[in-house]
Amino acid sequence: MISSNQCFTTILWNSLLQSYCKCGDTTTALQLFQNIPQNLLNTRTFVIIVSGSNMNIKEVHELFKKIKSLQIPIDEYLWSSLISICGTNNDLEFLKTIYQDMISSDQYVSTQLWNTILQAFCNCNDFKTSYLLFQNMPPILIDTITFGILLMGSKKEPGNLETAFELLKQMKSMQIPINDHFWVCLVSICITNNNLQSLKKIHKEIIESKIMVTTMLSSALINGYSFCGDFETAVQLFQSIPSEKMDSK
Numbered sequence: 162m163i164s165s166n167q168c169f170t171t172i173l174w175n176s177l178l179q180s181y182c183k184c185g186d187t188t189t190a191l192q193l194f195q196n197i198p199q200n201l202l203n204t205r206t207f208v209i210i211v212s213g214s215n216m217n218i219k220e221v222h223e224l225f226k227k228i229k230s231l232q233i234p235i236d237e238y239l240w241s242s243l244i245s246i247c248g249t250n251n252d253l254e255f256l257k258t259i260y261q262d263m264i265s266s267d268q269y270v271s272t273q274l275w276n277t278i279l280q281a282f283c284n285c286n287d288f289k290t291s292y293l294l295f296q297n298m299p300p301i302l303i304d305t306i307t308f309g310i311l312l313m314g315s316k317k318e319p320g321n322l323e324t325a326f327e328l329l330k331q332m333k334s335m336q337i338p339i340n341d342h343f344w345v346c347l348v349s350i351c352i353t354n355n356n357l358q359s360l361k362k363i364h365k366e367i368i369e370s371k372i373m374v375t376t377m378l379s380s381a382l383i384n385g386y387s388f389c390g391d392f393e394t395a396v397q398l399f400q401s402i403p404s405e406k407m408d409s410k
Contacts, residue, residue, distance in 0.1 A: 171201045175209055182213030190214050204234050211242040218250040225259070240268055241277045248281030256281055272302040276310055283314030292324060300335070308332050312343060316350040322359055325350045329366070341372060345381040357389040376402075 174197050181190035194210050207228055211221065225243065228235065235243075240263050247256035260278065263270075270278075275298055282291035291314055295307065311328055315321035325347060332339055344367050351360035364382060367374070374382075379402050386395035 169201070171203050171206070174201055175203075175205050178206065178209045179213065182209060187214040191216070199231060202231060202233065204236050204239055207233060208236075208238045208242055211239070211246060216246070218246070218252050218255065221246050221250075222255060235263075235266065235268070237268065237271060237274050241274055244274075244277050244281045248284035251285050253282075253285040253287055256285055270302075272304055272307070275302055276304075276306050279307065279310045279314075283310060283317075286317065288314045288317065288321060303335065305337055308337060309343070309346075312346040312350070316346060316353050319354045322350060322354045322356055326359070326362075339370065339372070341375045341378045344370075344372065344378055348378075348381040348385045352385050352388045355389060357386075357391055360385045360389055360391075 174193070177193055178190050181187070181193065190210065191214050194206070194214075197206065207224065210216070211224065216224065221243070228239075240259070243259050244256065244263075247253075247259060268274075275294075279291045279295060282288070282294065288311075292311060295303075295311055298307070308328055308331075312325060315325045315328070329339075329347060332343075344363070347363050348360065351357075351363055367378070367382075372378075379398060383395045383398050386392070386398065
């Protein structure tokens with residue numbers, strides 16, 4: 162194609178970048194990106210290079226400066242890519258910068274973008290900010306994934322037990338289906354906080370929900386009671402597991 166003297170349009174450059182990224186050759190993708198004339202760069206170009214090239218965080222810092230200096234329009238997908246990479250690299254300060262710039266741009270925040278933001282703050286170990294942002298989220302945009310992100314984030318360190326129960330209460334009021342993964346996460350939060358009474362409360366909720374207790378959930382409960390010092394209940398739960406489920410573990 163190079164030998165044919167083909168004129169390179171923005172669409173063609175973007176197709177090349179995406180193809181190299183999908184093939185795992187991010188080095189070539191980055192080299193090509195550096196050679197694209199500035200007048201042919203567009204929002205899609207930056208989405209491809211940020212989300213697909215495994216750039217290190219310092220390179221992303223420089224890329225963001227370039228986006229701003231060239232006045233490249235930043236859409237939802239580019240904001241999402243920039244925010245995600247902050248979370249992946251645990252760069253809280255840069256995440257805060259990106260987030261504030263996004264707010265200042267009057268970008269419409271969809272459910273997907275909200276979830277990306279919440280996940281990034283959780284990944285950066287700033288659950289407090291993630292939960293505060295969640296409280297400002299329009300209820301109509303909250304979905305099952307939103308609650309999953311917050312519950313997973315709340316179990317990383319002690320002190321979020323009350324928040325977890327508040328999330329459970331809100332899930333019920335919004336009639337969000339609570340599957341075994343959510344219950345396992347709630348059990349894990351009790352373990353993180355070494356709180357036997359809360360674990361018993363969650364166990365009671367599980368029974369009342371009449372959900373099928375999977376092997377995963379049984380194991381979580383047994384582990385929870387053992388960790389919290391109630392070995393008698395842990396043994397009782399273990400003995401109540403049907404033999405066929407034990408064989409399948």
